[in-house]
Structures are given as structure tokens and as C-alpha cells.
Amino acid sequence: MKYKKLMASVTALGIVSGMFSVSASAAASDDFSGYVLMNIPYSQFYSAENSEIGDVDAITSATNKTGNYGKTGGAYHSGVTAGTAEDGSVAAVGKDNGSKVQGVIWAVKVDSIDAVKALGGSEITDESSVTVATMGHGSTNSTVLNGYQALSEAPAYSYYVLDSAPANYLELDGSSFKAGSDSASSKSIDVSASYGTHWGDVQLEIGEAEEASDKIINAMVITAEDGTTKGLYHLDQIWSFNQIAWNIDATEGLDGKKITGIRYYCSVKDADVADTSVPAYENYVYDYNVDVDVSEVYTGEVTGKFRNEKGLDINGLPADAQNVKARVYFTTGGRNAEYSYITPVTVNNRDGFDMEYVDVNGTRVSIEKGSVTDSTGAVTNFGELTDGTEYTVDFTCDNYYIRSIKVVYNASENVEDSESESSVADSSASSAASSSTSSKTSSAASSSSSKASSQAATKSTSNPTTGSAAGGIMGAAAILGGAVLASRRKKN
Structure with a gap:
């Protein structure tokens, strides 16, 4: 049986983890000052991290995949993805309900719980639970998500109170977000580009991003040599730790340029979602230095x-x-x-x-x-x-x-x-x-x-989509x- 473990890391600001542990009653008061996990719309998350975003309205989301926690666990989505079939079994209904990824689940430092509540989200607790499902190869795969994992199917600005300080976070500034702490590691890796794949005009293969291979991918930012930065979306652009792609109809400004950096925002991955416990929340930021020229589309x-x-x-x-x-x-x-x-x-x-x-x-x-x-x-x-x-x-x-x-x-x-x-x-x-x-x-x-x-x-020919x-x-x-x-x- 898994159990919650206290973080032993020290953030870049020298704040010892656990210092901001709070009780449920304290979180309910106006005196609360600490950290929450929050559903943050893509536009606000990437703006806080000084990154441009593509046109999310130009993207056709793979709506039958939003209930796949392995691929979208770092994001939250609209619409329920699981229903009950006539025989009582779980049915994947995400596509029928227009389910679509909406934003990033990430840690936020806050000074007032009332300011969090004013954003209009729902509170998620250790007792929260939701079932997500996806259809693949003719069969339905379902997963029960517990605790903070239930943020995946909660509205924008929903939150879960953390009991310790994470290594990386944004800060809530009134009703908007700003950069907080980034305790990022950095290394150089090789990346290759291909074109006209099932996923998009441009696809990057990032097999050497090993640190992110066993993590939930919450967000990614690509940086070009001229300073252009673009944030990516799940499913349509982020499919796995080592494969990302984009169409220039939605994300323009990267083709015809040299890509010099790829930043990953990750969190701890639940190795066993079959039980009812979840691992203690931890997050990570990885900066990969790359050197790959992308042809103009x-x-x-x-x-x-x-x-x-x-x-x-x-x-x-x-x-x-x-x-x-x-x-x-x-x-x-x-x-x-x-x-x-x-x-x-x-x-x-x-x-x-x-x-x-x-x-x-x-x-x-x-x-x-x-x-x-x-x-x-x-x-x-x-x-x-x-x-x-x-x-x-x-x-x-x-x-x-x-x-x-x-x-x-x-x-x-x-x-x-x-x-x-x-x-x-x-x-x-x-x-x-x-x-x-x-x-x-x-x-x-x-x-x-x-x-x-x-x-x-x-x-x-190996992409998990046939479009x-x-x-x-x-x-x-x-x-x-x-x-x-x-x-x-x-x-x-």
C-alpha cells in the first residue's frame, strides 16, 4: 500500500519542504498562506511563464483520448469521459460529450484561500474520486482517480491544498498568475525533426529526455534561437515525453528556425492507479538544450x-x-x-x-x-x-x-x-x-x-493516431x- 511521503528537497528560495503544512481548518480560513495544486488555463499558465501560445481554437482535439490518464494526467479536461453502459460496465463517452483538454495542473503559491475560491473552481480533497475512460482498439480502458488526481476532470481553477512546499510553482497575483520558483535542472540532448507525420507538419523526436520518461507531463515550452517561445497542448501536440508535434495553422513561428531549448514541466507519476492511494505530490522542471534546424513549412x-x-x-x-x-x-x-x-x-x-x-x-x-x-x-x-x-x-x-x-x-x-x-x-x-x-x-x-x-x-508509421x-x-x-x-x- 502506498503512503504519502514528506519531501526532503529544498527549493531555490531556501524554503524547507513541509514548512507550509496546513490543516483543513486552517485552509478554510482567510489566514491560509501556502500552496495549492490548481487547474490553470493554458493561456494563463504559459503567459505567466513568459511563453506564447498557439491558437487553441485551431486545434482539433483527439476527444476520445482525454480520459487516458497516462497521456493527459498533467492536464485537466472538459466534459466527463466515463459513463455506465446498459450492462453496468464503464463506457467511454468523452468523444460524445465533446471532452477536450483545457489547461495545466500545476502548483501555485497563494496568500489567501478566499482568493483561490473567488476564481470559481471546486475544492478537491483526499476523499475526491472520479472515473475516466478512453476507447482504444475496440475496447474501453477505465481508471479511477483519487485525491489530487481528480483535478483531471474538474473545472478551471479547481484546487487541492498541498501539505508541503513544492520545488516549482507559480504565484497567484490577485486573479492572475505570475512566475514563482523554478528549480530547473539542465542538460544538452540530441533531437531530430521529421515532417508531415500523422501528428502534424513538424514532429520532434526527443528520446534522450530520460528524466521525463517516468513522469507525468504537465506542460512543455519550445524556444527558438531568435527568442520565440511556444507553449504546447496535450494530445494535439504533446503525446509522450519523447514525441511532440505541431501544425503551423495552430502554432506558427517555429518552422524555418533553429530550436535551441525544450522545457518540460513534470510531476510524480502514480506507478499503480489500481489502488486507492496516491503518491505524495512532487514536481520537476527540466531544461534541455538542443540544436536542431526546422525546415520552413x-x-x-x-x-x-x-x-x-x-x-x-x-x-x-x-x-x-x-x-x-x-x-x-x-x-x-x-x-x-x-x-x-x-x-x-x-x-x-x-x-x-x-x-x-x-x-x-x-x-x-x-x-x-x-x-x-x-x-x-x-x-x-x-x-x-x-x-x-x-x-x-x-x-x-x-x-x-x-x-x-x-x-x-x-x-x-x-x-x-x-x-x-x-x-x-x-x-x-x-x-x-x-x-x-x-x-x-x-x-x-x-x-x-x-x-x-x-x-x-x-x-x-508508429503514431498512436490514424488521422x-x-x-x-x-x-x-x-x-x-x-x-x-x-x-x-x-x-x-
């Missing part, structure tokens, strides 16, 4: 049009794009996806197949039929287009991340090969120049940025709305 509109079964025209690429390559394929999706390859594939050493990226010559992706054979004699063909099929086009580029697009192949729209190539080139170049004016000026053309952007060739990156795929309507050549002739 191109925001101009890119469209594609199959010229015929031998070529695909791409319009809207940035005029200053360097070394653009593409791959084209069709997939049924799902956990065991089946692929139809248009651009070439190669056999890897596991007798699987890797899609190759081919050069985009000007604005043209050439298509040729071929096949490869693995060591077992299995043959995979490529280059065979199917009428009416919507194909995915992925890109790599040395100085941009260019989002994937969708293009439908319609055989009836094929254009004769004898059509003037100069006419096509002139039209495409004009479109590219026009689109590039809407893009930011690239600041990631260094050799290290080239190394980072080349990792976009490997699409993430595509928000805004990462153009609709068929946008694709068919590209420039059409007036001089083309249809095949008979």
Missing part, C-alpha cells in the same frame, strides 16, 4: 494534374525551392494498408518495399512502368495508373517542407505527348512564381536544415481547380 497552394499516364504536372511550388522530389502512390489506409505504387519502389533488406522519391523536373513528375522482385520471388509492379483513382503525392525539398497533396487520375483528360512543352513550362513557372509570393522567406536553407528536411522522406496532419492534404476540388491548358487535345 510552405504555405502556398500546390496542385497537381495528370498530363497522361506518363506524367504528372505540379503547379504552385515555391520559386526558390531546392532539390524538389516527389513520390506518387495510392493506399487503402488502415493498420494493414495496401499500396499501389506509381513512382518506383526498391526492395529493402527485410523483403519489404521502400518508395523512392524521383526528381521533379521543372514542374513535371515522369511516370514509367516497371517492377521489382524480392528474394522470395514476389513481384511488385509500379507505374500503372487506374482511372478515377485519387493518388497521394509526397514531396521532399532541401529548404521547405511541402505538404502532401491528392490528385485524381482521369484517363479521359489525357493530353497528347506532342503538345508544346514550352507552353506547359511557361504556365507552370507563372503559377509557381505567383504561389511563392504567399510563402515566408526561407530561413532554413543551411546544410543542417537540409539534413532535417530530408527526413520527411520517412513518414511516421492525417491538419491541412496536410488538398481536396480534390482544389486539385481540379488548377490551371487547364487551352491548347491540349484529348486522346481519341
Whole structure:
């Protein structure tokens, strides 16, 4: 059976833990001065820590995951996530109730309990209990949260009175928050970037953040070399201690820059939530020094049009794009996806197949039929287009991340090969120049940025969500709305 243990640490201000231990009756009085755990809205938490925040309204929360305490235990959410099924069992209802993460659970130094109550939250005590649930792989997983853990499903500004001083905290200043104590440890680690994953435009792999690996993640802040700081949200951007991602629609200002720091706000993790006791609250702040260049995300509109079964025209690429390559394929999706390859594939050493990226010559992706054979004699063909099929086009580029697009192949729209190539080139170049004016000026053309952007060739396949990156795929309507050549002739 677990038990509450007194902290033995000394904070950066020299305050011995336990010094502010209070009784329930003292906490109820106006004389209370000490520390509480509190549900703090993201905007207020990150502002107090001098960090900018992305547009939370632009984020589509993974609403069926908010009841996963392992991933969201450092945050609080709106709406209940657990209900009772007809047979009396626990049912996951978070998605139906629009449950969404709202903010950070963090320690706050306060001078008056009345000031805390005036914020409008609920008091959580050791006797508090709530059940959270999430649906995954066809089954419901539920957890009973006790004591301060019940803050996860309590309203904003709900609080739990701590019996000792934490190492890190904010301060309540009237009805707002300000920086308090940060007793942070610091070290340098390696971080890598990839692009266009299931989670977002940019994803950072932070496997060396070992100190945070066994902790609850309450908040994270990314700092760029130019001083830009961005706070992240759970589920949409924070999925685990070693994987974070963002779409620039919600969090702009980090792409095209060098990331120099990642700060973690963590708290003690309950190793066994199956019993009714909880560990004594402790929190931690880790500053990781990093050095990773993030490619600029191109925001101009890119469209594609199959010229015929031998070529695909791409319009809207940035005029200053360097070394653009593409791959084209069709997939049924799902956990065991089946692929139809248009651009070439190669056999890897596991007798699987890797899609190759081919050069985009000007604005043209050439298509040729071929096949490869693995060591077992299995043959995979490529280059065979199917009428009416919507194909995915992925890109790599040395100085941009260019989002994937969708293009439908319609055989009836094929254009004769004898059509003037100069006419096509002139039209495409004009479109590219026009689109590039809407893009930011690239600041990631260094050799290290080239190394980072080349990792976009490997699409993430291990993420715990099957959704595509928000805004990462153009609709068929946008694709068919590209420039059409007036001089083309249809095949008979």
C-alpha cells in the first residue's frame, strides 16, 4: 500500500519542504498562506511563464483520448469521459460529450484561500474520486482517480491544498498568475525533426529526455534561437515525453528556425492507479538544450494534374525551392494498408518495399512502368495508373517542407505527348512564381536544415493516431481547380 511521503528537497528560495503544512481548518480560513495544486488555463499558465501560445481554437482535439490518464494526467479536461453502459460496465463517452483538454495542473503559491475560491473552481480533497475512460482498439480502458488526481476532470481553477512546499510553482497575483520558483535542472540532448507525420507538419523526436520518461507531463515550452517561445497542448501536440508535434495553422513561428531549448514541466507519476492511494505530490522542471534546424513549412497552394499516364504536372511550388522530389502512390489506409505504387519502389533488406522519391523536373513528375522482385520471388509492379483513382503525392525539398497533396487520375483528360512543352513550362513557372509570393522567406536553407528536411522522406508509421496532419492534404476540388491548358487535345 502506498503512503504519502514528506519531501526532503529544498527549493531555490531556501524554503524547507513541509514548512507550509496546513490543516483543513486552517485552509478554510482567510489566514491560509501556502500552496495549492490548481487547474490553470493554458493561456494563463504559459503567459505567466513568459511563453506564447498557439491558437487553441485551431486545434482539433483527439476527444476520445482525454480520459487516458497516462497521456493527459498533467492536464485537466472538459466534459466527463466515463459513463455506465446498459450492462453496468464503464463506457467511454468523452468523444460524445465533446471532452477536450483545457489547461495545466500545476502548483501555485497563494496568500489567501478566499482568493483561490473567488476564481470559481471546486475544492478537491483526499476523499475526491472520479472515473475516466478512453476507447482504444475496440475496447474501453477505465481508471479511477483519487485525491489530487481528480483535478483531471474538474473545472478551471479547481484546487487541492498541498501539505508541503513544492520545488516549482507559480504565484497567484490577485486573479492572475505570475512566475514563482523554478528549480530547473539542465542538460544538452540530441533531437531530430521529421515532417508531415500523422501528428502534424513538424514532429520532434526527443528520446534522450530520460528524466521525463517516468513522469507525468504537465506542460512543455519550445524556444527558438531568435527568442520565440511556444507553449504546447496535450494530445494535439504533446503525446509522450519523447514525441511532440505541431501544425503551423495552430502554432506558427517555429518552422524555418533553429530550436535551441525544450522545457518540460513534470510531476510524480502514480506507478499503480489500481489502488486507492496516491503518491505524495512532487514536481520537476527540466531544461534541455538542443540544436536542431526546422525546415520552413510552405504555405502556398500546390496542385497537381495528370498530363497522361506518363506524367504528372505540379503547379504552385515555391520559386526558390531546392532539390524538389516527389513520390506518387495510392493506399487503402488502415493498420494493414495496401499500396499501389506509381513512382518506383526498391526492395529493402527485410523483403519489404521502400518508395523512392524521383526528381521533379521543372514542374513535371515522369511516370514509367516497371517492377521489382524480392528474394522470395514476389513481384511488385509500379507505374500503372487506374482511372478515377485519387493518388497521394509526397514531396521532399532541401529548404521547405511541402505538404502532401491528392490528385485524381482521369484517363479521359489525357493530353497528347506532342503538345508544346514550352507552353506547359511557361504556365507552370507563372503559377509557381505567383504561389511563392504567399510563402515566408526561407530561413532554413543551411546544410543542417537540409539534413532535417530530408527526413520527411520517412513518414511516421508508429503514431498512436490514424488521422492525417491538419491541412496536410488538398481536396480534390482544389486539385481540379488548377490551371487547364487551352491548347491540349484529348486522346481519341
